[in-house]
Amino acid sequence: xxxxxxxxxxxxxxxxxxxxxxxxxxxxxxxxxxxxxxxxxxxxxxxxxxxxxxxxxxxxxxxxxxxxxxxxxxxxxxxxxxxxxxxxxxxxxxxxxx
Numbered sequence: 001x002x003x004x005x006x007x008x009x010x011x012x013x014x015x016x017x018x019x020x021x022x023x024x025x026x027x028x029x030x031x032x033x034x035x036x037x038x039x040x041x042x043x044x045x046x047x048x049x050x051x052x053x054x055x056x057x058x059x060x061x062x063x064x065x066x067x068x069x070x071x072x073x074x075x076x077x078x079x080x081x082x083x084x085x086x087x088x089x090x091x092x093x094x095x096x097x098x
Contacts, residue, residue: 002028003088004037010048010091014041019088028083030062031074048091063090 004020011017022036031054038045049056054074056062062069065079065087081087 001085005088005090007093013043027077029075033089059094061092061094
């Protein structure tokens with residue numbers, strides 16, 4: 001099982017209170033995680049990535065094992081610790097300012 005943490009506003013939208021658990025077949029990629037998340041929680045479609053292009057939305061970031069995976073290819077494998085369920089895949093709402 002893959003553990004996915006969501007920012008508070010997306011947890012509210014999905015009506016969950018903690019990390020989401022998803023069963024994903026190998027290979028475990030960002031695309032596979034987001035596809036499974038949108039199937040399990042259809043109300044999240046279009047909030048994390050664009051519905052048409054499937055590109056990550058601005059101000060949404062992906063982290064795992066202390067690394068920013070936001071600019072990694074969507075079909076690249078996530079770290080083994082995430083794929084094995086030892087570490088969560090974190091979806092974070094980024095802030096802008098100066």
